[in-house]
Amino acid sequence: MSISRDDVTYIAHLARLGLSEEEISHFQGQLESILEYVDKLKTLDVSRVEPMTHVLDLKNVYRKDSVVPSLDPQSVLKIAPAAQGQFYKVPKVIE
Amino acid sequence: MNYEPVIGLEVHVQLKTATKAFCGCANVFGTRENTNICPVCLGLPGSLPVLNEKALKAAMKVALALGCQVRSFTKFDRKNYYYPDLPKNFQISQYDMPFSEHGSLDICLEGGIRHIRIKRVHLEEDAGKLIHPEEGAESLVDYNRAGTPLLEIVSEPDMHSPDEAYAYLTDLKLILQYLDISDCDMEKGSLRCDANVSLRPAGTTGLGVKSELKNMNSFRAVRLALEYEIKRQEAELSDGRSVVQETRLWNEKKQMTLPMRSKEEAHDYRYFPEPDLPPFVISASEIEEAKQGLPELPKEKRSRFIASFGFSDKDAATLSATRALADFFEACLKLYDKPKKIAHWLIGPVSFQMNSRGQDIGGLRLTPASLIELIDLVEAGKISQLAAKEVLQEMLESGKPAGKIVEEKNLSQVSDAGSLSSVIEEVIAANKKSVDDFRAGKENAVMFLVGQVMRLSKGKANPKTAREMLIERLKS
Ligand SMILES: [Zn+2]
Numbered sequence: 005m006s007i008s009r010d011d012v013t014y015i016a017h018l019a020r021l022g023l024s025e026e027e028i029s030h031f032q033g034q035l036e037s038i039l040e041y042v043d044k045l046k047t048l049d050v051s052r053v054e055p056m057t058h059v060l061d062l063k064n065v066y067r068k069d070s071v072v073p074s075l076d077p078q079s080v081l082k083i084a085p086a087a088q089g090q091f092y093k094v095p096k097v098i099e
Numbered sequence: 100m101n102y103e104p105v106i107g108l109e110v111h112v113q114l115k116t117a118t119k120a121f122c123g124c125a126n127v128f129g130t131r132e133n134t135n136i137c138p139v140c141l142g143l144p145g146s147l148p149v150l151n152e153k154a155l156k157a158a159m160k161v162a163l164a165l166g167c168q169v170r171s172f173t174k175f176d177r178k179n180y181y182y183p184d185l186p187k188n189f190q191i192s193q194y195d196m197p198f199s200e201h202g203s204l205d206i207c208l209e210g211g212i213r214h215i216r217i218k219r220v221h222l223e224e225d226a227g228k229l230i231h232p233e234e235g236a237e238s239l240v241d242y243n244r245a246g247t248p249l250l251e252i253v254s255e256p257d258m259h260s261p262d263e264a265y266a267y268l269t270d271l272k273l274i275l276q277y278l279d280i281s282d283c284d285m286e287k288g289s290l291r292c293d294a295n296v297s298l299r300p301a302g303t304t305g306l307g308v309k310s311e312l313k314n315m316n317s318f319r320a321v322r323l324a325l326e327y328e329i330k331r332q333e334a335e336l337s338d339g340r341s342v343v344q345e346t347r348l349w350n351e352k353k354q355m356t357l358p359m360r361s362k363e364e365a366h367d368y369r370y371f372p373e374p375d376l377p378p379f380v381i382s383a384s385e386i387e388e389a390k391q392g393l394p395e396l397p398k399e400k401r402s403r404f405i406a407s408f409g410f411s412d413k414d415a416a417t418l419s420a421t422r423a424l425a426d427f428f429e430a431c432l433k434l435y436d437k438p439k440k441i442a443h444w445l446i447g448p449v450s451f452q453m454n455s456r457g458q459d460i461g462g463l464r465l466t467p468a469s470l471i472e473l474i475d476l477v478e479a480g481k482i483s484q485l486a487a488k489e490v491l492q493e494m495l496e497s498g499k500p501a502g503k504i505v506e507e508k509n510l511s512q513v514s515d516a517g518s519l520s521s522v523i524e525e526v527i528a529a530n531k532k533s534v535d536d537f538r539a540g541k542e543n544a545v546m547f548l549v550g551q552v553m554r555l556s557k558g559k560a561n562p563k564t565a566r567e568m569l570i571e572r573l574k575s
Contacts, residue, residue, distance in 0.1 A: 018367060020181055057174045057196070062377035069116050069153035072123030077133045080141065090132050091230070091239035094183040098231060098238075 007035045102298040102336065104329045105306060106264050107256035108321075110271060111249050112281045113225065113289040114157045120224045120248035121148030121191065121376075128287055132241035140246030142187030148375050150175075154248035155379070157280040158198055158222045159389045161250055164274050164396055165217050167202030169386050175222075175373040180366065183240050184226040192223035192251075194370040204254075204274075205398070206266040215267055216255035225249040250281075256295065256306065261325040268292060268318045273397045277422045285317055292321050297342070298332045307332075307342065312356055314348040324349040328356050400425055408438040417446050424460045430467035435474065444474055448488050452495055464498045473501040481505070485558035519552070519560055523568055526551045537573055545569055 012032050016023045023031065077090050086093040119126050122139035138146035162169050176194040202217035227245035231238050252271065258264050272283050272290065282289040297309035312328060315321045327349075332342050347356040395403070397419050404415040419425045424445065431441045449470070453459060473494065477487045482505055493504045526548055527534055536544035545566060552565040 018179075018369070057372050057378050058374070058376075060377060063380050065149055065377050066152035066155070067118075067121075067123070067149040069118050069151050070123065071118050071125045072137075074124045074135050074137050077136065080136060081133070086237070088237070088239060090134075091241060092133070092183075093237045093239055096231065096236050096238050097183055097229065 007032050101301040102333055103301045104259055105256045105297050106258040107295040108254045109293045110252040111291040114154050114248040115281050116151055116153045116248055119246040120151050120154050126247045135243045158250055160278045162199035162220045163390050165202035167199035167220050169199045171381055173198050174378040175376045176370045177373050178368045178370055184229050186245055191373055193221040197221035206270050208266055215257045218253045218255050220252050223249050261322040264325055265318055265322045277396055296328050308344050311346045324356055427460050431471055435471045448491050464495050476501055483558050522552055522555050
């Protein structure tokens, strides 16, 4: 599987990562070798194996519908990059 | 060329649980911003979501009421995108193993019943709320809603007119109200609807290029947006242009759809299984149990009202138009075994009061017992129908029982000849023309005279007695 520079740029953008030209080349190679490695799975016959949806042998973990105290907004907002009153503040987004 | 619209609807319903979908924060509307937040719904490192059992049960009810097949094995997935209303940068949703699929909803229209297929009903979490102050270069975020349980109900593109879409939404909302799993209040955003619409040459079966309509905050707006969009696409195609696949927002002020300023790229959500939530196995017995626990649904209730009480389709539909009204009717029935009389009152004077006050039955100062007391007074001949309407009005204003109002306002019906005769003489003396008309053979003239007796007696006369006495007096 080959990865183009455009693929790297696109994925980086989706993940909101700013990469230099150098880094793009660097990760292009890395991603290619990772995918090559994973491609080895294609040589296995998995026709009789159920797709795995979770790594742990757990199922049906529920919670009762009862309220537990939330965090104190003031203490949480302290770790926010920006706040105004009791709101989180972000760069303007308009549709 | 003639075009046929093809419409599919995507409805989001907020579930009425005490807590959020994956954490114990309160799920309430209207509390101060960012008071119901915790490490899980903020996506802080090291936090672990756990599914609210009640949310799953509510989803199950909806799935079964819509005739969906519930999957015996289901899981959650992450839908990844960056937007500030999403603190984790992904939404926990369901992708390839939705909770339930392949249901349907039959809608009633003038032309008959239309079968609308439901593609899927799945469970996901809601996003936070963004506020855009006029001034300043910032938006503000409130995460109280982030992580609250949301049900997505997706129809197949089986509707072919805005009216069908409207009927589908009305019927779906009614079912959801009967199930009592959501407030279904579009203004508060607890029910939201997006619509996909495309056109195809009439008589063909392929699908044209669709636009996705958003930002409609009433069923009426959905219908208007669809009407506008169908005309717009028709004009594009008729002029030889093509429809562009895009998201368009309904602009209530301008009464038109406008393209959404396109986000920088087509959505690429990179769904993958949510590693923090193990899968869910739902047994046949659990599904069966949930099925047994379903309340009577609107369609069944309508049929039963028609079959058991001999109501017309229209009356049965009016009485079951909200669960509250149907419950009120049935509570009355327990106290008073005259279904048609009760229906007459609820569909007539009580509905009139609800409409003129902009209230539903729960908002009126009326209980089944207090209504029955009033009906009983009328049926026993103690007050006239006319006076009863006045008593009802007064009951709703003051909250006093009917009997007391009748007493206080001296509204008791007058049926004895002695008390009525003076009023009758007065009416005959004052309405010579009608008297002559009647004597000349115009039987209808007596109705006018009865009306005058009612007016003069301030609604207290028994109209039946008044009529008999008038005829007797005039024929002598
Ligand atoms: Zn929380």
